Amino acid sequence: MRINTKNRTLLLIILIFIINSIIFGYLVYKNSKDELDDKKRDNFKKIETSFTKSIDIFYVNFFTKSAEVVLKDSTIEAIKNRDRDKLHSLVLPHYEMLQETKSLLQMHFHLEDGTTLLRMHNRELYGDDVSSFRPMARAVKENRSLTYGFEEGLSGISYRVMVPIFEKERYLGALEFGSDPSSLLDIVTLANKISGVIRYKNTTRGGGIQYQNIKDSLYLEMLKKFDNRSISSELWIEDRLLTLYSFDLLNYSGEKIGEFIFFDDLSAFHIKFNKTLIGFLLIAIVSWFFTIWIINFGFNVIISKLQDSYEKIKRYARLVDEYVIISSTDLEGNITEVSDAFVKKSGYSREELLGKNHRIVRHPENPAELYDDLWSAITRNKTWSGELKTLTKSGESYWVKSTISPIFDSGRRKIGYTSIREDITDKKQVEELSIRDGLTGIYNRRYFNEITPKIINRAKRDKYLLSLMILDIDHFKEYNDNYGHQEGDRVLVAFANMLKSSLKRADDYAFRLGGEEFGILFRSDDAKGAKGFAEKIKQNLKNLNIPHEYSGVSECLTSSIGVVTKEAKDIISIDLIYKEADDLLYKAKNSGRDRIYFNI
Numbered sequence: 001m002r003i004n005t006k007n008r009t010l011l012l013i014i015l016i017f018i019i020n021s022i023i024f025g026y027l028v029y030k031n032s033k034d035e036l037d038d039k040k041r042d043n044f045k046k047i048e049t050s051f052t053k054s055i056d057i058f059y060v061n062f063f064t065k066s067a068e069v070v071l072k073d074s075t076i077e078a079i080k081n082r083d084r085d086k087l088h089s090l091v092l093p094h095y096e097m098l099q100e101t102k103s104l105l106q107m108h109f110h111l112e113d114g115t116t117l118l119r120m121h122n123r124e125l126y127g128d129d130v131s132s133f134r135p136m137a138r139a140v141k142e143n144r145s146l147t148y149g150f151e152e153g154l155s156g157i158s159y160r161v162m163v164p165i166f167e168k169e170r171y172l173g174a175l176e177f178g179s180d181p182s183s184l185l186d187i188v189t190l191a192n193k194i195s196g197v198i199r200y201k202n203t204t205r206g207g208g209i210q211y212q213n214i215k216d217s218l219y220l221e222m223l224k225k226f227d228n229r230s231i232s233s234e235l236w237i238e239d240r241l242l243t244l245y246s247f248d249l250l251n252y253s254g255e256k257i258g259e260f261i262f263f264d265d266l267s268a269f270h271i272k273f274n275k276t277l278i279g280f281l282l283i284a285i286v287s288w289f290f291t292i293w294i295i296n297f298g299f300n301v302i303i304s305k306l307q308d309s310y311e312k313i314k315r316y317a318r319l320v321d322e323y324v325i326i327s328s329t330d331l332e333g334n335i336t337e338v339s340d341a342f343v344k345k346s347g348y349s350r351e352e353l354l355g356k357n358h359r360i361v362r363h364p365e366n367p368a369e370l371y372d373d374l375w376s377a378i379t380r381n382k383t384w385s386g387e388l389k390t391l392t393k394s395g396e397s398y399w400v401k402s403t404i405s406p407i408f409d410s411g412r413r414k415i416g417y418t419s420i421r422e423d424i425t426d427k428k429q430v431e432e433l434s435i436r437d438g439l440t441g442i443y444n445r446r447y448f449n450e451i452t453p454k455i456i457n458r459a460k461r462d463k464y465l466l467s468l469m470i471l472d473i474d475h476f477k478e479y480n481d482n483y484g485h486q487e488g489d490r491v492l493v494a495f496a497n498m499l500k501s502s503l504k505r506a507d508d509y510a511f512r513l514g515g516e517e518f519g520i521l522f523r524s525d526d527a528k529g530a531k532g533f534a535e536k537i538k539q540n541l542k543n544l545n546i547p548h549e550y551s552g553v554s555e556c557l558t559s560s561i562g563v564v565t566k567e568a569k570d571i572i573s574i575d576l577i578y579k580e581a582d583d584l585l586y587k588a589k590n591s592g593r594d595r596i597y598f599n600i
Contacts, residue, residue, distance in 0.1 A: 106178035196262035347393035440496035459568030
């Protein structure tokens with residue numbers, strides 16, 4: 001039987017469609033499967049990072065600062081004299097407050113030989129040598145340094161922070177805080193919108209779930225079925241795809257004593273995956289019939305269907321325009337096109353944006369070298385990706401992850417650039433919490449240690465002067481003792497706000513380095529400018545006019561200041577420049593306070 005040309009063409013087209021459908025169907029499936037696997041890995045890493053940071057912020061830092069409040073001179077004197085009754089009466093208000101705010105289980109004072117002086121949670125039990133059977137107690141006794149970690153006790157897993165106690169240089173013992181990790185579980189699960197459990201492993205007690213934050217009974221059913229856990233396990237229950245993740249909780253000796261297990265419901269993602277496949281199959285089937293229909297009914301029908309496809313593309317384009325932050329510029333960075341999403345996010349009208357340079361939304365806190373790297377990449381016809389802080393018309397800040405690519409015309413001549421942006425403000429806000437001081441809101445000591453080497457390297461590359469100023473509030477202990485810690489906290493906040501408002505350059509930084517000690521890292525045009533800036537800080541503090549009747553230096557709050565200004569090439573390390581500034585600070589304090597000492 002002879003097949004006519006139309007049918008041969010039809011069969012050939014159908015064959016091509018079948019082959020293409022199989023290939024594209026496989027690619028769609030593989031891409032969706034890879035995306036699911038990536039999502040599981042990203043979820044695990046995000047939760048693990050959140051867990052670690054939450055420990056540092058809500059346990060180690062909190063209890064270390066709490067120890068500073070508890071260990072006053074009178075408390076240390078009672079420990080030295082081993083006066084248990086006096087120690088108990090002095091510490092009891094702090095102990096009761098911590099019980100209310102941090103799920104405190106134990107507050108425990110050890111002596112220098114590792115024996116118990118006072119258990120606030122069990123006053124009648126003392127005199128036992130806890131260092132003989134508890135590794136963390138033995139470690140703080142031997143090393144005489146801050147020790148912290150998970151530890152197993154009679155009530156299961158707890159998180160302990162042990163702070164060494166000194167009188168001058170004499171080691172007197174340690175203050176131990178033991179906390180219920182349920183609040184840690186609540187913080188992590190709430191921040192990441194998940195459910196989770198902390199399960200302990202104890203051969204004498206048999207192990208089991210110690211804490212849980214689970215509202216869905218299906219998760220508990222899943223946990224029973226997956227006793228041999230891995231980084232991720234999947235289970236279908238009642239048409240829902242549930243995923244279990246876990247990582248080990250190790251004690252101070254590195255032994256596994258439990259695990260943090262959390263759950264994720266990926267049903268919506270899997271439904272999307274199924275819809276994608278079904279949609280693809282439907283499109284393929286419709287396309288086959290569509291092709292047959294074209295061949296049988298002529299060119300006019302083709303035009304009609306092409307018009308339908310064009311309208312569909314326009315709808316997708318409208319969706320992109322409405323929900324994706326996109327802008328295009330010419331070669332000089334002047335805006336030529338913006339999406340509706342860009343207009344809405346920026347707060348500007350389209351007319352206010354078109355023709356303006358993209359600097360209109362640039363945030364002044366972005367470092368100059370970031371834009372140097374950006375322009376270096378795109379002018380070499382490469383794609384640049386990175387995070388940018390951006391301004392709205394009203395002056396509000398938000399963060400975006402931006403991908404910028406060159407645009408070429410039909411002759412491969414570059415005519416501009418296109419930027420696609422993703423709003424990551426929530427992610428950056430979580431990151432910001434880990435580098436900010438919880439009381440004052442300025443950068444903390446951890447961020448000082450992290451950012452200073454980068455600033456030093458940048459200063460060496462750009463060959464400019466760099467100054468480090470360390471400030472200490474004069475007689476702050478007397479202020480706290482006489483006005484109270486609440487007023488003392490208000491003073492710290494006011495002092496920090498004064499420092500922050502005094503900074504004028506985007507690459508100048510203010511830090512709370514610890515207690516009443518603060519620092520400013522700033523760029524100097526010359527030595528005279530550095531001195532002038534330090535004098536300005538001193539005057540700004542006096543302008544606050546905060547009364548301090550117990551200072552002995554002035555009727556108002558004052559500060560002693562040490563300032564080091566150096567050519568960047570002469571700075572060897574962060575430790576050395578910090579020590580030099582700290583030595584100058586102590587010269588200022590020893591010379592009567594309310595003074596500034598410079599290295600130049």
